[in-house]
Structure formats: structure tokens, C-alpha cells
Amino acid sequence: MTTKRLVDQITKKLKTERGKDIKSASNKDLYYVITSVVNDVVNGDWMVTQDKYKKKKQVYYLSMEFLVGRLLESNLLNSGILERANEALLKLGFQPQQVYEQEHDAGLGNGGLGRLAACFLDSLASLKYPGHGCGIRYRYGLFEQRIIHGHQIELPDYWLKEEYPWETRKIDQAVEIHFGGNVHMHEKNDGTLEFKYENTDKVMAVPYDIPIIGYRNNIVNSLRLWSAESTEIDTDHLTSQTDHYYHQLDHKHSIEQISGFLYPDDSHFEGKTLRIKQQYFLVSASIQHIIKEYKKNNRRSLKYLPDKVVIQINDTHPSLAIPELMRILMDQERYGWDEAWKITTSVMAYTNHTTLSEALEKWPKGMIKDLLPRIYMIIDEINERFCKGIWFDYPELRDKIPALAIIADDQVHMARLAIVGSFSINGVARIHTEILKKKEMKDFYYLFPKRFNNKTNGITHRRWLLQVNPNLAKLVTDVIGPKWIQRPNDLIGLLRYTKDSSFLEKIGQVKNENKRILADFIHDRTGITIDENSIYDIQIKRLHEYKRQLLNVFHILHLYNELKDNPSLDITPRTFIFGAKAAPSYHLAKEVIKLINQVASIVNNDKDIRGKLKVVFLENYNVSLAEKLIPAADISEQISTASKEASGTGNMKMMMNGALTVGTLDGANIEIRDFVGNNNIFIFGLNADQVLDYYQNGGYIARDIYNTDDRVKRILDQLNEGAFGSQEIEYKDIYYNILYHNDPYFVLKDFDPYLEIHELVEQAYRDKNAWNAMSVTNIAHSGKFSSDRTIQEYASEIWKLKKY
Structure with missing residues (x-):
């Protein structure tokens, strides 16, 4: 289907299906019309496919x-008409993304x-x-x-x-x-x-x-x-x-x-x-x-x-x-x-x-x-x-x-x-x-x-790279050809370019542009201005104790305390971005959300720290929001208590877009580490055997860490004394869960190793060429985490299916 034909179809359907001409049409009208075009394209194939499957x-x-x-956008992509749809919309005076965003998740x-x-x-x-x-x-x-x-x-x-x-x-x-x-x-x-x-x-x-x-x-x-x-x-x-x-x-x-x-x-x-x-x-x-x-x-x-x-x-x-x-x-x-x-x-x-x-x-x-x-x-x-x-x-x-x-x-x-x-x-x-x-x-x-x-x-690389990060996808195609789109393992060919300074510079430029776009989005959504040159440290997932958003917050509080003590401290500016929903009846998880937002309010408005830290909580986390965040991530926070996360797929989406993982040896982090190597991932903390041994045999006492680590004591005391809340009782439940329920997800136990690994992140980020090489290494190995590979394994080893 040519761009001209697409323009003609859109114009015709606007009249016949929406009763409008192009001058009176809204973005919503265009969304419904484009969807109708796609349905016309695929309905015949749908009937044929179902007929062929009968036996x-x-x-x-x-x-x-x-x-x-x-x-809409993924269906246009898979149908092979996304590029022409974008051209047609622009010719008609519409911005494609504004049309696609009319669709509700x-x-x-x-x-x-x-x-x-x-x-x-x-x-x-x-x-x-x-x-x-x-x-x-x-x-x-x-x-x-x-x-x-x-x-x-x-x-x-x-x-x-x-x-x-x-x-x-x-x-x-x-x-x-x-x-x-x-x-x-x-x-x-x-x-x-x-x-x-x-x-x-x-x-x-x-x-x-x-x-x-x-x-x-x-x-x-x-x-x-x-x-x-x-x-x-x-x-x-x-x-x-x-x-x-x-x-x-x-x-x-x-x-x-x-x-x-x-x-x-x-x-x-x-x-x-x-x-x-x-x-x-x-x-x-x-x-x-x-x-x-x-x-x-x-x-x-x-x-x-x-x-x-x-x-x-x-x-x-x-x-x-x-x-x-x-x-x-x-x-x-x-x-x-x-x-x-x-x-x-x-x-x-x-x-x-x-x-x-x-x-x-x-x-x-x-x-x-x-x-x-x-x-x-x-x-x-x-x-x-x-x-x-x-x-x-x-x-x-x-x-x-x-x-x-x-x-x-x-x-x-x-x-x-x-x-x-x-x-x-x-x-x-x-x-x-x-x-x-x-x-x-x-x-x-x-x-x-x-x-x-x-x-x-696994994850579909078509949506989570080709669709959400088109500039990176184009750069990849320019150097290794387009076959990776249907054979994601071909991404491994990028390893040849980990020492190519010209290519690494282009990788950095794509990431910077994605960061700029996200900064504009965050400013429009929240009014918060973030430093585009800061490290974008992103944790997006369901809010649950075992996923340990609390450990991330404690790190932020530690950095904030350090900067309050010494505003001249030489640290690379950091932007911490969260997206998460807590179950409506999950009181402690909702308290963590309140804490993140309270910390954001304090940190973002404290002129003493000279803008070196920003904290952003983006409400109503969903797929569409993830599509905006993931291409811009520098750091992928995958910090669940070891043995608790079955796999994770956010870790795969972020590595596919060039983010580096800070994580525990949990879920698929282990397999990511095995592929990219210890030098291209930031692993810290207890492993699964150690966690399970503590659960079975005891031996961990959270209060001992509170009594011996002044950084931990300071943070918990600040929570207990109301330093981050309007009332003294605001975060008592978090405080008591850590000290009186013996920190069931080992936040304090992993606190010091977490700070240490973030020091390594800080040092690595300062060498942009080396950082981009690590990023490329992660992208290169991400093809192994395509859902195409997972489905091939299900189909051959469990389902015994044959391809049509």
C-alpha cells in the first residue's frame, strides 16, 4: 500500500465512517480511521489463517x-505499513504519535x-x-x-x-x-x-x-x-x-x-x-x-x-x-x-x-x-x-x-x-x-x-526495540543489516562494534536524544526539570516489598544526607525515576509510594544540593509509560531479594535498549550476567542460597546493622522521627517492619553492598566511551531474551507444534 493510497483511504473513511473532512477531523477521528484501515488489511488474512489452522x-x-x-502502532508495524502511515498522517497535517496516543491502554x-x-x-x-x-x-x-x-x-x-x-x-x-x-x-x-x-x-x-x-x-x-x-x-x-x-x-x-x-x-x-x-x-x-x-x-x-x-x-x-x-x-x-x-x-x-x-x-x-x-x-x-x-x-x-x-x-x-x-x-x-x-x-x-x-x-523485540526505540533500531540495522528483526540472535553481531569509537558515539547520541525526549515528557507531566546529562536511574515494576523499592529509596536518602553534609561532594548528577502501582489493600506498599513522593518533594526543592539529585514518581504506570521510559534508561534497577523474583522481563527490555543492570543474582538477572559477563553488569548482595539459608536457619538480625552502621541508623531514625513526613507516625510501619519484624526482605543486609555497587556505577559512567561499549554488549546479547526464543522452546519441547 503506497502512501498516496493510504492518504486516499483515510480521506474516504473520514467521510464515510466519521462524517468529517480532513479540516474538521480530530486526532481521535484519525485514530479510528487508521484502525479501520488496518482491520481492512488484516481481516482477510485472519480468515485465511483460521481456515488453514483447522487441521x-x-x-x-x-x-x-x-x-x-x-x-495501533504495533499492528501498523507488524502489517508492514507503519512507515507509510506516518508519512500519510504528516501529509494530512497530523503528528503520528499524537494520533497513536488516542488509544487507551x-x-x-x-x-x-x-x-x-x-x-x-x-x-x-x-x-x-x-x-x-x-x-x-x-x-x-x-x-x-x-x-x-x-x-x-x-x-x-x-x-x-x-x-x-x-x-x-x-x-x-x-x-x-x-x-x-x-x-x-x-x-x-x-x-x-x-x-x-x-x-x-x-x-x-x-x-x-x-x-x-x-x-x-x-x-x-x-x-x-x-x-x-x-x-x-x-x-x-x-x-x-x-x-x-x-x-x-x-x-x-x-x-x-x-x-x-x-x-x-x-x-x-x-x-x-x-x-x-x-x-x-x-x-x-x-x-x-x-x-x-x-x-x-x-x-x-x-x-x-x-x-x-x-x-x-x-x-x-x-x-x-x-x-x-x-x-x-x-x-x-x-x-x-x-x-x-x-x-x-x-x-x-x-x-x-x-x-x-x-x-x-x-x-x-x-x-x-x-x-x-x-x-x-x-x-x-x-x-x-x-x-x-x-x-x-x-x-x-x-x-x-x-x-x-x-x-x-x-x-x-x-x-x-x-x-x-x-x-x-x-x-x-x-x-x-x-x-x-x-x-x-x-x-x-x-x-x-x-x-x-x-x-x-522473553520479550518481543519488535515492540520493545523496533517500535519503541526506532533510532536505535535504525542504527543497529545500519551496521548489521535487517535480519535481526526476524532473527534476534543476529544482534550478537554488534559485539564487533564495541571498540568502534564512531559507532559508540552514535549509540550515545541516540541515548541522549531519548533522555531529552523523556525530560520534556516529565516536565510536561510533573513540572519537574531534570538534568539531561544526569544518570537516569529507573525502577519500574509492581510495588512489592520483595522488589525492594525501599532499598532504592534508602540509597537516595543516603546520597541526600551526604550532600547535605557536604554540598561540594563530587558526584555525577542522578535522576531517580519510579513507576509503580501498589495493590489497594497493601498498606506497606502504599506507604513506600508515599515515602518516595515525600522524598521527591524534599530533594527536588532543596537548593543546598545544587540539583545533583532529582526524584520522580510517575503516576499510573502502564505499558505506554514503559515505552517512554525504557529507551531513556541508563540504569535498570533489578534489586529484588534473591530467590523471590521468578524471572523479570523489565530487565530484558532495558538491556535491549542499552541500559545497564544493577541487580541481585535473582531471576533472569543470572542469565543476563552469564551472557554479558561480570564486567557489563552490576551485581551485588546476597544470593539465593544465602537468603534461603537465613530463612531456614536464622542468623540474621537487622537491629545489629542498625546499631553498627551509622548511615542506616540515620535514615531509620529520620523516618521514625518524622523528618520525611508531616506527622511523626507517618512511616512508623516501615520503621517497625525493618527493626521489629527483622527486615524480612534483607534491605539492611544488602544496603552496604548496594551503595558499593553504585559507587562502581558512578565511576563507570564517567568514561562515556567505556559505558557505551558496555551498553552495546548488553544490546548484542539481548536477542537471546527475545520471546521468539522462548516460544520456540515451548513449541518444540512442550507443545509439539509445527509452524504453518
């Missing part, structure tokens, strides 16, 4: 999150889990693998974060308040989901059991499909999102049955709540109930769809389902897929238990994303029993058979049955269900998988050693 083995990726961000995810799922979908389509996402069409995202007087305030993220032009409603493919009611068991004449359901609460699951466009290959896969809807309200006899009518309205509202909010608060009974409903709603709708598609496209019985279908359970949230498939196979398709179990355990694969015990889901068994009586019966039977198997076949594990049982302590343990019912269990970084095998899931690994495997996470 292929396909993967269905079940996830509660798909953090796709904005899609889709509120379909929270953090790394959802962004990983989005990267995987991109790679599946770009590598021509038959694979689709299955999720929930939430009307409201997690929340829209506002910072008011330093405090996080949560506002509704109603991302669907305007038309979402990428989705197609498929009402003809809606399915029915049943909750509650009664289950009656009957023995048939042939001795088999039959289960009948009565008085169930029926919910309609309506699919909305979003195209997932492969990179310049005419492949279009699908992301199917399910929306919960009720059957029509009975409008008969309204005058005589007004109460009944309002009861129906309430009931309709409760049904629609199932797809109303991403992660409803589960600290109370109603929230827990809603979360279980969401999870079952997702898996029941998806599996019904999968079975229908299989039957439509294959004449063979469902006994051969594993030849054509694999279901990847992304984290524990979709674990109910296992008993749901069993229910359909036994109750509707009339398979016996053994055959149904063989099919199910040959189809299901599970990805574990955490070593945090509190993040391994478990639900009250009474709640599952009431909401999903037949599903509970199946889980109970799976548990009975599993525990009996251990008792008879593994007598050495008999005393561990309570710690392995799917139902234990009146709770249904979802991770255990996922492990028992899957043929593959994978971790998401080498160290994470080893911790699962040797510690967190040691006994399950003993039972099922062949099921455990590692698939280190």
Missing part, C-alpha cells in the same frame, strides 16, 4: 491477564504476567505457530492511579468507555456457564454414573476476538476475550411483579460483575467468591470453545484430543481447567474416569510464576463446593486418587501427604491441582526452576521428575 495442532494460552497496551492486565502473555501472542503469530490467547474482557482494568499529596488514590480504569475498534463480538459462539445449584447422581442400567444439574445460576459467556498480527507474514492469530452477560430480563407482568423485576436487575448486575473488574479485592467473602467465579468462567467458556472447535474440524473421537490441542495454564488462576475438562469428558461425552484423566493430563501444561508461598492460590473448599458442586466432586476424586497413589506407591512420602494433597486444611490448593493434572510444569528462569525442584516443589519433583522443565521468559 493443525493448536495451543490455547489461558491467562487471567493479557497486558497488550496500545495496539487495554485494561486487561496488571504487570509482568500479563505483559509476558502479550509478548508470547506476538511471537506465536510472528513465528507462524497456531496459537491463541483466552482471557476475560474486563470492563475495568486494575485501577487508574493518581498521586494526591503523595498518596496513591485508586480511580476506576474504565478503558471501554469508548469503542474499542480491535474487537469483534461473536454472539453466535456464546456458551453457557453454570454456577451453584444441585448435582444428582444416578446409576444407569449399564452401571455407569450419570450426573444431572438442577437450579444452577446460568451465565452467558460472549466472545470478543482481537486479531494478533504476525510480523509481515500474513498470519493473524486470535486473542479471545469472554464477557459475562445474562439472559434477557423477563419483562412479562412487570406491574404485578415489580419486586421480581428489581431482583432480576440485581441478578443481571451480579452476573456482569464476573467480567467487570480485573482482580477484585479478595480480602472478604464476596471478593473471594467473585474471583473463583471469574476463574471458572474463563476456563469453562474456553474449554467449551476448544471442544466445539475440535469436533467441528476433526472426525476422530476426543480420545485423540491431545494430538490436536494443548492448553497452557498461565499461573494457577486457570487451574480449574483440569476438572472442567474432566467434567465435560465424563458428563457430556460419556468417557470413564481413567480415559478422561489420560486425555486431560495429556492436554494440560502449567507455568509456575512464583516462589512466594502467599502467591500460590488456595480457596476455601466450602466456597468451591457451593459455587461449583460438580467441579468440587471431581477435584475431591482427583485428590483421593492422588493421595492413595502416594500411600501405596511411595510409602516414604506418606507423612508428607498433607503437604501434597490438593485438598488440605479445608483449602483447595490450586498449584497442587495444576501440578497433578498437567504433563508439563515449567519455571520461567533457570534459578526459579531449580528452586521449585529443590525446595518449593521438591516432593512433587520427586514424584514427577520428567514433568519439570525451564522456559526462561
Whole structure:
């Protein structure tokens, strides 16, 4: 499609679809028109792709999150018309970025889990693998974060308040989901059991499909999102049955709540109930769809389902897929238990994303029993058979049955269900998988050693380099050619240029331009003026104690105290940039956000330190904000407590854009270190074995560090005495958590090594040529962390998929 033709199409669609000419059109109008052009381009390919997949083995990726961000620019890129779209918009008098920014980030995810799922979908389509996402069409995202007087305030993220032009409603493919009611068991004449359901609460699951466009290959896969809807309200006899009518309205509202909010608060009974409903709603709708598609496209019985279908359970949230498939196979398709179990355990694969015990889901068994009586019966039977198997076949594990049982302590343990019912269990970084095998899931690994495997996470380099950092991408292409776009491992060719002073200077110029752009953005957004020549030290991720934003803040406070004592101190100016959301009920995390903002207010306005430090907290962190921050980062803060971060993907995105990692030996940091070498990364602090040893055997006393390190004492005393708050009690909880709960994430233990590594950062940054060489080394090795590599491994080693 030529630029001229694109201009003609835009002009025509403005008239026919928006009723406007180019002079009266807004950026929003142009956004919808360009989207319509893209849909016209890809719809034919979408139909052809789905038709060609009918006889292929396909993967269905079940996830509660798909953090796709904005899609227009990436869809233009993958369709091969981004450059011409930019030219067309400029010819028409519009700035492309202003048009693309009219799109609201889709509120379909929270953090790394959802962004990983989005990267995987991109790679599946770009590598021509038959694979689709299955999720929930939430009307409201997690929340829209506002910072008011330093405090996080949560506002509704109603991302669907305007038309979402990428989705197609498929009402003809809606399915029915049943909750509650009664289950009656009957023995048939042939001795088999039959289960009948009565008085169930029926919910309609309506699919909305979003195209997932492969990179310049005419492949279009699908992301199917399910929306919960009720059957029509009975409008008969309204005058005589007004109460009944309002009861129906309430009931309709409760049904629609199932797809109303991403992660409803589960600290109370109603929230827990809603979360279980969401999870079952997702898996029941998806599996019904999968079975229908299989039957439509294959004449063979469902006994051969594993030849054509694999279901990847992304984290524990979709674990109910296992008993749901069993229910359909036994109750509707009339398979016996053994055959149904063989099919199910040959189809299901599970990805574990955490070593945090509190993040391994478990639900009250009474709640599952009431909401999903037949599903509970199946889980109970799976548990009975599993525990009996251990008792008879593994007598050495008999005393561990309570710690392995799917139902234990009146709770249904979802991770255990996922492990028992899957043929593959994978971790998401080498160290994470080893911790699962040797510690967190040691006994399950003993039972099922062949099921455990590692698939280190990855990111799509098309979005996170080619799209978000076009100047760097062009520079890379100029020296190694364009093949890296489809073969990201070819980035390794950049190693030839780590001593090329001309190339290194150009790398520095690209980074400086990105920093300038970010400085302008920050000034427009916050009014804060930052030094473009300062070190941009960036930590962007979910706010959680184990991610240790607090350690970063303590470093800032240390530097501030040093400068207050000696304003002439010779340090390179630093700009510390944070982006993070805290869960609404996570009090301590919200206190850290308040502290960051209070420190920013004090540091940024203190003339004594001569502008050598600036602190910026950017509210409402999301994919679009990450796309602005990552290309400008000098330092990538990956400082989680060792053993706690399963993998991380922000570390990969930043290294791909030339930032240098300051990090612990945790998650994928270890593999980054192994590739780039110790001289091109800044590693500090406790390792995973040391952390786990402290947890198991004790020996760490935070108060000892407080009493012996005057820098630590000064900072904690300042918090305790109200130096950074309007009230003395403001940060008492942080103070007491460190000293009276013995610093559970080892902030004080790693404080001194963290300061030391930042001294090395300071010295390295002063030699710009050497710094740029380190940056290039990181970019060169980043191809190994492309999600294309991850998906190739899933496809060949777990899913057994063939490319189209």
C-alpha cells in the first residue's frame, strides 16, 4: 500500500465512517480511521489463517491477564505499513504519535504476567505457530492511579468507555456457564454414573476476538476475550411483579460483575467468591470453545484430543481447567474416569510464576463446593486418587501427604491441582526452576521428575526495540543489516562494534536524544526539570516489598544526607525515576509510594544540593509509560531479594535498549550476567542460597546493622522521627517492619553492598566511551531474551507444534 493510497483511504473513511473532512477531523477521528484501515488489511488474512489452522495442532494460552497496551502502532508495524502511515498522517497535517496516543491502554492486565502473555501472542503469530490467547474482557482494568499529596488514590480504569475498534463480538459462539445449584447422581442400567444439574445460576459467556498480527507474514492469530452477560430480563407482568423485576436487575448486575473488574479485592467473602467465579468462567467458556472447535474440524473421537490441542495454564488462576475438562469428558461425552484423566493430563501444561508461598492460590473448599458442586466432586476424586497413589506407591512420602494433597486444611490448593493434572510444569528462569525442584516443589519433583522443565521468559523485540526505540533500531540495522528483526540472535553481531569509537558515539547520541525526549515528557507531566546529562536511574515494576523499592529509596536518602553534609561532594548528577502501582489493600506498599513522593518533594526543592539529585514518581504506570521510559534508561534497577523474583522481563527490555543492570543474582538477572559477563553488569548482595539459608536457619538480625552502621541508623531514625513526613507516625510501619519484624526482605543486609555497587556505577559512567561499549554488549546479547526464543522452546519441547 503506497502512501498516496493510504492518504486516499483515510480521506474516504473520514467521510464515510466519521462524517468529517480532513479540516474538521480530530486526532481521535484519525485514530479510528487508521484502525479501520488496518482491520481492512488484516481481516482477510485472519480468515485465511483460521481456515488453514483447522487441521493443525493448536495451543490455547489461558491467562487471567493479557497486558497488550496500545495496539495501533504495533499492528501498523507488524502489517508492514507503519512507515507509510506516518508519512500519510504528516501529509494530512497530523503528528503520528499524537494520533497513536488516542488509544487507551487495554485494561486487561496488571504487570509482568500479563505483559509476558502479550509478548508470547506476538511471537506465536510472528513465528507462524497456531496459537491463541483466552482471557476475560474486563470492563475495568486494575485501577487508574493518581498521586494526591503523595498518596496513591485508586480511580476506576474504565478503558471501554469508548469503542474499542480491535474487537469483534461473536454472539453466535456464546456458551453457557453454570454456577451453584444441585448435582444428582444416578446409576444407569449399564452401571455407569450419570450426573444431572438442577437450579444452577446460568451465565452467558460472549466472545470478543482481537486479531494478533504476525510480523509481515500474513498470519493473524486470535486473542479471545469472554464477557459475562445474562439472559434477557423477563419483562412479562412487570406491574404485578415489580419486586421480581428489581431482583432480576440485581441478578443481571451480579452476573456482569464476573467480567467487570480485573482482580477484585479478595480480602472478604464476596471478593473471594467473585474471583473463583471469574476463574471458572474463563476456563469453562474456553474449554467449551476448544471442544466445539475440535469436533467441528476433526472426525476422530476426543480420545485423540491431545494430538490436536494443548492448553497452557498461565499461573494457577486457570487451574480449574483440569476438572472442567474432566467434567465435560465424563458428563457430556460419556468417557470413564481413567480415559478422561489420560486425555486431560495429556492436554494440560502449567507455568509456575512464583516462589512466594502467599502467591500460590488456595480457596476455601466450602466456597468451591457451593459455587461449583460438580467441579468440587471431581477435584475431591482427583485428590483421593492422588493421595492413595502416594500411600501405596511411595510409602516414604506418606507423612508428607498433607503437604501434597490438593485438598488440605479445608483449602483447595490450586498449584497442587495444576501440578497433578498437567504433563508439563515449567519455571520461567533457570534459578526459579531449580528452586521449585529443590525446595518449593521438591516432593512433587520427586514424584514427577520428567514433568519439570525451564522456559526462561522473553520479550518481543519488535515492540520493545523496533517500535519503541526506532533510532536505535535504525542504527543497529545500519551496521548489521535487517535480519535481526526476524532473527534476534543476529544482534550478537554488534559485539564487533564495541571498540568502534564512531559507532559508540552514535549509540550515545541516540541515548541522549531519548533522555531529552523523556525530560520534556516529565516536565510536561510533573513540572519537574531534570538534568539531561544526569544518570537516569529507573525502577519500574509492581510495588512489592520483595522488589525492594525501599532499598532504592534508602540509597537516595543516603546520597541526600551526604550532600547535605557536604554540598561540594563530587558526584555525577542522578535522576531517580519510579513507576509503580501498589495493590489497594497493601498498606506497606502504599506507604513506600508515599515515602518516595515525600522524598521527591524534599530533594527536588532543596537548593543546598545544587540539583545533583532529582526524584520522580510517575503516576499510573502502564505499558505506554514503559515505552517512554525504557529507551531513556541508563540504569535498570533489578534489586529484588534473591530467590523471590521468578524471572523479570523489565530487565530484558532495558538491556535491549542499552541500559545497564544493577541487580541481585535473582531471576533472569543470572542469565543476563552469564551472557554479558561480570564486567557489563552490576551485581551485588546476597544470593539465593544465602537468603534461603537465613530463612531456614536464622542468623540474621537487622537491629545489629542498625546499631553498627551509622548511615542506616540515620535514615531509620529520620523516618521514625518524622523528618520525611508531616506527622511523626507517618512511616512508623516501615520503621517497625525493618527493626521489629527483622527486615524480612534483607534491605539492611544488602544496603552496604548496594551503595558499593553504585559507587562502581558512578565511576563507570564517567568514561562515556567505556559505558557505551558496555551498553552495546548488553544490546548484542539481548536477542537471546527475545520471546521468539522462548516460544520456540515451548513449541518444540512442550507443545509439539509445527509452524504453518
